[in-house]
Amino acid sequence: MSAKIKSININEIIELENEESVFKPDWEVQIDRRTFVQLLGAGILVVVTGDFAEGQMRRGGGQAATVAARLQISQDGVITVMTGKVDEGQGCRTQLLQAAAEELRVSPNQVRMILADTSLVPDDGMTAGSRTTPNNVPPVRQAAATARDILTQIAAEQWKVDAKNLQVQNGIVTNTATKESLTYGELTKIKNLSESFKQTVSSNVTLTAVSNWKVLGSSVPKPTGRDIVTGSHIYPSDIMRPNMLYGKVLRPPSYGATLKSVDLSKVKEMKDVIVVQEGQFVGVAAPTTFLASQAIDAIAKTASWNTVSHPSSKEIYQYLRDNARSGQRGNARSRTSNAFSQANKVLSETYYTAYIQHTPMEPRAAVAEWNNGSLTAWAGIDYPQRIQGDLARAFNISNERVRVIVPDMGGGFGGKHTGQAAEEAARLAKAAGRPVSIRWTRADEFTWAYFRPAAVIDCRAGLDENGSIMAWEFTNINSGNAALNTPYRIPNPVEQYVSSDSPLSQGPYRCLAATANNFARECFIDELAAAAGADPLEFRLKHLDNQRIKTVLDTAAKHFDWETKRKKNTRETGFGLACGTEKGSVVAVCVEVGVNVKNGTIEVKRVCEAFECGPIQNPGNLLAQVQGCIIMGLGGALREEIKFENGKILNASFSNYYVPKFKDVPEIDVHLVNNTEIASAGAGETPIIAVAPAISNAIFAAAGFRVRSMPMIPAMIEHAKKISVIT
Amino acid sequence: MNKEILLFVNDREQKIVTDPQRTLLEVLREDLKLTGTNFGCNEGLCGACTVLIDGEPNHSCMVRIGEVEYKWITTIEGLAKGEKLHPVQQAFLDEEAFQCGYCTPGMILNAVALLQKYPNPTDEQIIEWMNGNICRCNGYPKIISAIRRAVKLIKEDK
Ligand code: FES
Numbered sequence: 014m015s016a017k018i019k020s021i022n023i024n025e026i027i028e029l030e031n032e033e034s035v036f037k038p039d040w041e042v043q044i045d046r047r048t049f050v051q052l053l054g055a056g057i058l059v060v061v062t063g064d065f066a067e068g069q070m071r072r073g074g075g076q077a078a079t080v081a082a083r084l085q086i087s088q089d090g091v092i093t094v095m096t097g098k099v100d101e102g103q104g105c106r107t108q109l110l111q112a113a114a115e116e117l118r119v120s121p122n123q124v125r126m127i128l129a130d131t132s133l134v135p136d137d138g139m140t141a142g143s144r145t146t147p148n149n150v151p152p153v154r155q156a157a158a159t160a161r162d163i164l165t166q167i168a169a170e171q172w173k174v175d176a177k178n179l180q181v182q183n184g185i186v187t188n189t190a191t192k193e194s195l196t197y198g199e200l201t202k203i204k205n206l207s208e209s210f211k212q213t214v215s216s217n218v219t220l221t222a223v224s225n226w227k228v229l230g231s232s233v234p235k236p237t238g239r240d241i242v243t244g245s246h247i248y249p250s251d252i253m254r255p256n257m258l259y260g261k262v263l264r265p266p267s268y269g270a271t272l273k274s275v276d277l278s279k280v281k282e283m284k285d286v287i288v289v290q291e292g293q294f295v296g297v298a299a300p301t302t303f304l305a306s307q308a309i310d311a312i313a314k315t316a317s318w319n320t321v322s323h324p325s326s327k328e329i330y331q332y333l334r335d336n337a338r339s340g341q342r343g344n345a346r347s348r349t350s351n352a353f354s355q356a357n358k359v360l361s362e363t364y365y366t367a368y369i370q371h372t373p374m375e376p377r378a379a380v381a382e383w384n385n386g387s388l389t390a391w392a393g394i395d396y397p398q399r400i401q402g403d404l405a406r407a408f409n410i411s412n413e414r415v416r417v418i419v420p421d422m423g424g425g426f427g428g429k430h431t432g433q434a435a436e437e438a439a440r441l442a443k444a445a446g447r448p449v450s451i452r453w454t455r456a457d458e459f460t461w462a463y464f465r466p467a468a469v470i471d472c473r474a475g476l477d478e479n480g481s482i483m484a485w486e487f488t489n490i491n492s493g494n495a496a497l498n499t500p501y502r503i504p505n506p507v508e509q510y511v512s513s514d515s516p517l518s519q520g521p522y523r524c525l526a527a528t529a530n531n532f533a534r535e536c537f538i539d540e541l542a543a544a545a546g547a548d549p550l551e552f553r554l555k556h557l558d559n560q561r562i563k564t565v566l567d568t569a570a571k572h573f574d575w576e577t578k579r580k581k582n583t584r585e586t587g588f589g590l591a592c593g594t595e596k597g598s599v600v601a602v603c604v605e606v607g608v609n610v611k612n613g614t615i616e617v618k619r620v621c622e623a624f625e626c627g628p629i630q631n632p633g634n635l636l637a638q639v640q641g642c643i644i645m646g647l648g649g650a651l652r653e654e655i656k657f658e659n660g661k662i663l664n665a666s667f668s669n670y671y672v673p674k675f676k677d678v679p680e681i682d683v684h685l686v687n688n689t690e691i692a693s694a695g696a697g698e699t700p701i702i703a704v705a706p707a708i709s710n711a712i713f714a715a716a717g718f719r720v721r722s723m724p725m726i727p728a729m730i731e732h733a734k735k736i737s738v739i740t
Numbered sequence: 741m742n743k744e745i746l747l748f749v750n751d752r753e754q755k756i757v758t759d760p761q762r763t764l765l766e767v768l769r770e771d772l773k774l775t776g777t778n779f780g781c782n783e784g785l786c787g788a789c790t791v792l793i794d795g796e797p798n799h800s801c802m803v804r805i806g807e808v809e810y811k812w813i814t815t816i817e818g819l820a821k822g823e824k825l826h827p828v829q830q831a832f833l834d835e836e837a838f839q840c841g842y843c844t845p846g847m848i849l850n851a852v853a854l855l856q857k858y859p860n861p862t863d864e865q866i867i868e869w870m871n872g873n874i875c876r877c878n879g880y881p882k883i884i885s886a887i888r889r890a891v892k893l894i895k896e897d898k
């Protein structure tokens with residue numbers, strides 16, 4: 014079992030990236046009020062006894078059936094909002110708190126959030142795909158607005174007036190005529206809310222217009238901030254239970270290796286160490302990590318393995334191409350062949366992106382505890398209800414016997430969709446009869462988590478005599494179809510995603526395939542602009558109908574002073590730009606890059622990004638997300654690349670897998686465009702997609718050659734070697 | 741072989757009987773329940789586990805507990821004076837210089853050490869000093885702003 018890692022089916026990712034989550038747990042909350050009050054802890058008296066079983070959700074879509082399933086109000090006016098979302102730093106705790114506070118018309122510090130506890134919260138789907146903003150903010154707002162209407166109605170009945178004459182502000186309902194007022198807390202004493210909150214959340218309830226937003230739209234700070242700076246925030250790695258042991262699991266030496274034999278006898282004699290073998294699963298638990306590590310190392314020395322052959326990262330792109338499923342290339346091709354034959358110029362290039370790792374600062378961690386055949390798992394994962402189902406199946410118990418809790422965790426970036434650590438902890442805890450904590454090492458995380466897929470992307474385009482694109486073919490092999498379609502005006506484009514046989518386990522990553530597809534497309538567009546003898550900005554604008562992309566392009570270009578800069582390219586300094594759209598938001602990036610062709614080095618000096626995702630819900634957090642995306646994007650653009658051979662990761666350490674550090678941070682200039690005409694879109698991912706192509710285009714502007722692979726520094730070094738041989 | 745080790749953690753004397761080969765990071769977390777010091781790599785390469793040993797920043801994952809006998813250790817839990825945050829903590833909070841916050845304790849302690857050594861650091865000094873601390877949320881710009889703000893707060897404090 015340890016050799017078999019659960020890989021995420023790429024088709025799942027595609028659906029996830031495109032639209033609705035594919036996961037449909039049929040789950041109901043089964044908990045009574047007493048438990049609920051206890052779980053909330055001292056200080057909160059929950060008035061509502063609502064039947065929580067009514068909180069069951071429609072297919073993880075985030076729509077709570079009843080108000081009670083979504084929120085509770087205590088007699089002292091404290092509002093508790095429940096959501097299945099997990100916070101991994103992206104800020105959904107704050108954002109959903111704002112959503113509730115806005116519609117209930119209370120100050121943000123009157124709202125508490127309960128996140129990601131399968132016993133308490135509705136199923137809001139997986140935290141992924143920038144879906145919180147479009148999918149989860151609206152239902153929370155609707156529930157809060159419904160609750161506000163219910164409370165207003167109670168006041169109206171109390172005063173025997175029409176609710177229309179009442180005003181709600183700061184959690185106080187006021188009769189404008191008589192100046193009488195009642196707080197939410199007082200209203201809960203007038204009428205028991207348990208009946209009223211059984212009401213279904215109305216999706217027609219009027220929500221506060223953007224122009225009237227008071228809490229949404231402002232930089233409400235994270236409620237966890239003080240705990241974070243004092244070290245008292247509890248991450249999944251920090252969970253401690255009475256009598257808890259620390260676990261370690263025997264890892265295979267290479268991918269696909271299976272255990273032939275192992276001698277556990279010595280370790281079984283070690284004091285305080287519990288050893289478990291169940292088929293391929295071998296693990297230990299001990300009172301300290303030190304002891305557990307000693308035990309597992311001793312076991313590893315006795316283990317012998319059957320290994321299998323495994324391709325190397327050196328030949329990966331050919332391997333992916335050779336193993337590509339054919340798709341509908343033939344049919345698609347015939348549709349464009351005519352256009353290509355009439356083109357004035359035809360360009361054809363291939364782009365590559367490497368496998369990379371998320372490397373969240375906190376590696377996977379989980380604590381599992383069994384009580385009378387029921388399992389509780391605290392874990393750093395992205396979808397509590399899904400892991401609940403996985404654990405139930407793994408241990409052959411019903412979902413009701415599994416409770417999964419996700420403490421706000423130390424990063425994810427799409428990398429924590431699987432629950433291996435929780436399952437390992439549960440296996441060990443079951444055998445030990447005590448709670449067990451599993452914390453993956455950094456090498457585990459680099460090796461046994463899944464990766465952002467590598468991609469081979471073939472592009473072909475034809476220009477007419479006016480320098481307009483008249484034919485377009487675009488094929489992504491292996492990494493997915495997000496942002497596959499060109500936003501440019503091109504007749505009959507042929508765009509396809511073709512799956513392949515990935516040798517590494519692959520899965521979601523911040524803007525996964527969109528980064529690869531946008532890299533290829535935006536570099537290729539730049540090549541076409543050059544072939545047409547046009548300025549890269551003008552060429553893009555000429556082919557764009559999407560006004561939102563045009564606006565961010567104009568914004569970035571203006572603040573970057575593209576007009577002047579584009580004339581200042583030298584051999585050492587280049588200026589490049591790129592744009593894109595994905596997940597409902599739009600982005601444009603201009604960069605200044607220092608290039609040393611001889612040494613093969615690149616220094617990104619300045620990044621100017623304009624980003625628009627509809628009405629901004631939390632400007633401070635949005636800025637952090639955009640800055641984070643830009644810098645994270647530099648990692649994948651320049652250096653990050655998983656190397657592997659014979660089924661082993663060759664750079665499973667921060668010493669040889671280079672993530673961005675303080676020294677890599679360029680001057681960053683972010684312009685957030687607040688578009689209040691449309692609904693808000695998610696923003697934690699798309700700001701990453703235009704960084705790499707802008708850099709590649711800037712390298713071309715300086716050095717006159719194209720770097721068509723991510724990461725770019727290895728390609729630069731290759732190029733430097735080549736020219737040093739020539740000169 | 742277990743050994744009795746005496747050390748001072750956040751101004752409190754601690755007597756620990758344990759294998760001296762265990763890391764300081766592990767003992768802080770597992771024995772003293774001070775989980776604010778975080779595990780990020782166990783190789784001295786990320787800074788998540790930074791603590792002050794006799795005032796100097798150290799990667800607690802690279803220090804054996806046997807090596808810190810009689811030493812003064814400051815962890816993130818020991819920085820605030822009661823309810824009053826240390827100015828560096830306050831500055832990180834004011835700037836919201838964290839996303840997931842997992843790197844934050846290490847960042848704060850390393851910044852405390854930086855500002856003890858250079859009360860008015862240049863940008864180059866900040867970057868050079870902090871470069872061993874990785875933030876995978878890539879919140880570096882706000883962290884740098886927080887350190888600059890801390891410089892001011894420390895002065896105001898005096
Ligand atoms: S955990 Fe110590 S430096 Fe990374």
Ligand code: FES
Pocket residue numbers: 102374423424837838839840841842843844874875876877878879
């Ligand atoms: S805030 Fe998440 S790692 Fe720094």
